Amino acid sequence: MTIVCAAYRRSILADPRDADLKLRAHRDSCAECAEFSQRVARFESRLARALAIDLDAAAGAARPFRARRAGSGYRGAGVGRRGWMALAASLTMAIGVAAGLWLAAPRASLAADVVTHMAEEPQAWRSTDVPVSSAALGAVLHDAHMRLTAKAGLVSYANSCLFRGHQVPHLVVQSDGGPVTVMVLVHESVPAEVQFADSGYRGVILPVPGHGSIAVLTRGAADRATVERIAARVLGAIVWTA
Amino acid sequence: MNDQAAGNAKRARFQALCQALRPDLLRFAFWLSRDHSVAEDVVQETMLRAWKAQDSLADEAAAKPWFLTIIRREYARTFERKRFDTVDVDALVASEEPLLAAEEAQDLAELRRAVFRLPDDYRLPLVLQVLMGYTTAEIARELDLSNAAVLTRLFRARQQLRVLCGENTRSDPE
Ligand SMILES: [Zn+2]
Ligand SMILES: [Zn+2]
Numbered sequence: 080m081t082i083v084c085a086a087y088r089r090s091i092l093a094d095p096r097d098a099d100l101k102l103r104a105h106r107d108s109c110a111e112c113a114e115f116s117q118r119v120a121r122f123e124s125r126l127a128r129a130l131a132i133d134l135d136a137a138a139g140a141a142r143p144f145r146a147r148r149a150g151s152g153y154r155g156a157g158v159g160r161r162g163w164m165a166l167a168a169s170l171t172m173a174i175g176v177a178a179g180l181w182l183a184a185p186r187a188s189l190a191a192d193v194v195t196h197m198a199e200e201p202q203a204w205r206s207t208d209v210p211v212s213s214a215a216l217g218a219v220l221h222d223a224h225m226r227l228t229a230k231a232g233l234v235s236y237a238n239s240c241l242f243r244g245h246q247v248p249h250l251v252v253q254s255d256g257g258p259v260t261v262m263v264l265v266h267e268s269v270p271a272e273v274q275f276a277d278s279g280y281r282g283v284i285l286p287v288p289g290h291g292s293i294a295v296l297t298r299g300a301a302d303r304a305t306v307e308r309i310a311a312r313v314l315g316a317i318v319w320t321a
Numbered sequence: 322m323n324d325q326a327a328g329n330a331k332r333a334r335f336q337a338l339c340q341a342l343r344p345d346l347l348r349f350a351f352w353l354s355r356d357h358s359v360a361e362d363v364v365q366e367t368m369l370r371a372w373k374a375q376d377s378l379a380d381e382a383a384a385k386p387w388f389l390t391i392i393r394r395e396y397a398r399t400f401e402r403k404r405f406d407t408v409d410v411d412a413l414v415a416s417e418e419p420l421l422a423a424e425e426a427q428d429l430a431e432l433r434r435a436v437f438r439l440p441d442d443y444r445l446p447l448v449l450q451v452l453m454g455y456t457t458a459e460i461a462r463e464l465d466l467s468n469a470a471v472l473t474r475l476f477r478a479r480q481q482l483r484v485l486c487g488e489n490t491r492s493d494p495e
Pocket of ligand 2: 200239
């Protein structure tokens with residue numbers, strides 16, 4: 080192991096998504112580091128899944144068997160969901176907002192996770208006519224075993240994002256109605272089209288037989304028809320290479 | 322739209338935002354406290370405080386860090402109130418075992434236990450990075466550390482995790 084090897088390994092153990100360019104070039108020329116980076120990537124994917132624990136679902140099954148820690152001064156285990164509901168109810172009444180929003184069981188749905196992910200990447204939403212570099216786009220698509228034909232329109236943003244434990248392409252396509260986000264979710268199957276409007280986003284998740292699903296989102300004014308039209312356009316522009 | 326209707330629409334929007342973020346906030350509080358009940362309490366308290374302070378959230382895109390900061394403050398208050406002298410990690414792991422080893426994720430149980438065993442200084446930056454998608458600079462800002470310090474902690478965190486999980490670490494850097 081050379082000094083460069085050590086620097087590269089240290090850097091991907093600190094941030095597997097972001098080694099600097101010089102170090103990344105080293106990986107491409109060093110078989111051991113390439114192998115090391117593969118192992119780190121596998122570990123990272125497990126780590127992401129481990130941390131993305133579904134507490135609401137898991138607690139439903141687990142809670143009856145929970146032993147409270149001896150001497151714990153916390154309010155009892157019953158606080159959990161019921162406490163949340165009670166709080167929700169009281170808030171709703173206190174402020175006179177129509178009941179329903181809080182009371183819908185807060186569960187980690189795919190659509191909610193997509194919306195949450197959007198909020199984390201505000202820089203993706205710029206309205207622009209500058210396309211992302213073809214190298215960046217190519218790298219993101221290559222990792223996902225896909226290509227995009229020109230039919231997709233102008234792609235202004237491409238990033239490989241960690242989503243539910245997998246690296247997925249996160250693209251922004253410019254349309255007459257403004258920027259539209261596309262996430263290619265090879266690992267997420269949906270039985271049928273899912274439409275959602277949440278936190279100012281409007282979107283649709285379409286099943287892609289054999290390749291999971293894609294989520295298409297807009298922010299602001301676009302109506303349902305526009306979202307569906309763009310979703311169909313992007314879907315039609317995808318060529319799977321594996 | 323009159324003022325009241327506008328106010329109601331704004332509040333409904335804030336509710337929807339809270340609801341969308343809640344699963345992630347709860348996960349964050351869980352890895353922070355390593356106690357599901359505490360996490361539920363802290364998130365509940367956080368939502369209440371956030372609700373009262375919602376006008377101070379200027380930009381919805383910045384909602385997550387805004388909430389996370391409140392969660393950390395709430396957790397610190399809870400923790401202080403309870404005056405834990407020492408943290409018994411074995412007891413924490415045992416207490417949350419049914420969650421850590423949930424049926425559909427047996428292969429992840431060992432890794433989750435290992436995360437429980439990381440010191441706070443390593444666990445928190447790691448959770449912010451991997452679960453919440455924070456950049457190094459954002460972690461540095463949240464934890465009031467230098468970028469270099471954050472990177473060192475993240476490196477140590479993964480190194481320890483890998484050792485705890487019996488990964489092959491012979492080719493790890495020092
Ligand atoms: Zn090397
Ligand atoms: Zn993304």
